[in-house]
Amino acid sequence: MKNLCITLVSVFFLAFIGSLNAQExxxxxxxxxxxxxxVANQIDIAYAEIAKEKSKDPxxxxxxxTMIRDHNAVLGQASALVKKLGVTPKDNAVSQxxxxxxxxxxxxxxxxxxxxxxxxxxxxxxxxxxxxxSTVQTVLIxxxxxxxxxxxxxxxxxxxxxxxxxxxxxQKMFK
Amino acid sequence: xxxxxxxxxxxxxxxxxxxxxxxxxxxxxxDENEIADPQQPQQQVVHTIExxxxxxxxxxxxxxxxxxxxxxxxxxxxxxxxxxxxxAWASSKLATGASWSMIVTKSEDYYCNLHVVMRGKLIVExxxxxxxxxxxxxxxxx
Numbered sequence: 001m002k003n004l005c006i007t008l009v010s011v012f013f014l015a016f017i018g019s020l021n022a023q024e025x026x027x028x029x030x031x032x033x034x035x036x037x038x039v040a041n042q043i044d045i046a047y048a049e050i051a052k053e054k055s056k057d058p059x060x061x062x063x064x065x066t067m068i069r070d071h072n073a074v075l076g077q078a079s080a081l082v083k084k085l086g087v088t089p090k091d092n093a094v095s096q097x098x099x100x101x102x103x104x105x106x107x108x109x110x111x112x113x114x115x116x117x118x119x120x121x122x123x124x125x126x127x128x129x130x131x132x133x134s135t136v137q138t139v140l141i142x143x144x145x146x147x148x149x150x151x152x153x154x155x156x157x158x159x160x161x162x163x164x165x166x167x168x169x170x171q172k173m174f175k
Numbered sequence: 176x177x178x179x180x181x182x183x184x185x186x187x188x189x190x191x192x193x194x195x196x197x198x199x200x201x202x203x204x205x206d207e208n209e210i211a212d213p214q215q216p217q218q219q220v221v222h223t224i225e226x227x228x229x230x231x232x233x234x235x236x237x238x239x240x241x242x243x244x245x246x247x248x249x250x251x252x253x254x255x256x257x258x259x260x261x262x263a264w265a266s267s268k269l270a271t272g273a274s275w276s277m278i279v280t281k282s283e284d285y286y287c288n289l290h291v292v293m294r295g296k297l298i299v300e301x302x303x304x305x306x307x308x309x310x311x312x313x314x315x316x317x
Contacts (some may be wrong), residue, residue: 035187037190066289066290069253069289070252070253071254073251073252073253073271074251074252077251155228155251156251157228158229158250159229159250159251161229162229162290162292162293163290166290166291166292169291169292
């Protein structure tokens with residue numbers, strides 16, 4: 001049931017992103033784009049911290065360590081850039097949707113243990129990275145006006161894609 | 176008279192010896208038939224592999240035994256460089272801008288132990304590549 005819940009949250013988020021994309025002129029200011037980027041990184045760090053608390057599987061823990069390290073590095077770059085640009089990240093519908101989905105997922109993950117937790121965590125990482133990659137490509141980059149912010153978003157795509165491949169590799173061990 | 180004959184014979188022998196000498200080069204000119212000593216060590220070449228956008232670039236590098244390879248992390252996240260099949264050698268974690276080097280003695284596959292899907296290959300000229308293992312055959316864990 002909880003697996004279904006995580007899957008539904010991911011599907012709902014993907015559908016939400018799809019609906020945003022389908023709108024003719026979905027408008028996000030650069031401050032709102034920055035907020036989504038920051039929130040998306042913070043959420044995956046939060047998932048990884050739960051994994052480090054609950055999992056005993058070395059590959060899950062190693063993956064979680066990589067997520068914490070890499071997403072903190074991206075956050076550092078994003079923080080430095082918004083400071084340089086004088087932009088204050090602004091809350092918006094996309095970041096709120098991300099946070100709402102994350103709350104449900106974290107609650108679901110905390111209710112699991114052992115192999116069931118490991119499977120749900122890595123399944124969610126696959127779904128989450130797919131959703132974030134889609135959001136960055138189809139919403140955030142097209143909406144961004146500032147070239148440096150656009151370059152930063154394009155620059156994190158290879159890391160997100162590598163995380164997805166890594167997660168899919170680990171996921172195969174839990175099938 | 177005898178002394179004169181002895182002197183003449185000595186002079187003749189000296190001329191013959193000079194003509195037969197193997198190092199008898201004229202005016203320091205190079206010997207066209209000189210063969211390079213195969214034992215002479217080849218000069219070490221330094222190669223650089225850039226780590227950028229989650230890739231080793233170039234991901235396959237041809238080197239000679241004894242060449243030096245430097246990995247430079249030009250990416251936004253930390254990486255490392257680890258021998259693939261047995262983790263026989265590995266760098267420490269390389270922060271952005273950091274580098275690590277190694278003298279290559281044999282052909283080997285390597286990867287980033289932090290991002291296990293990142294792979295690279297060193298090929299040493301003349302090596303039968305017995306150390307290179309098909310990457311897909313290497314389990315990532317356990």
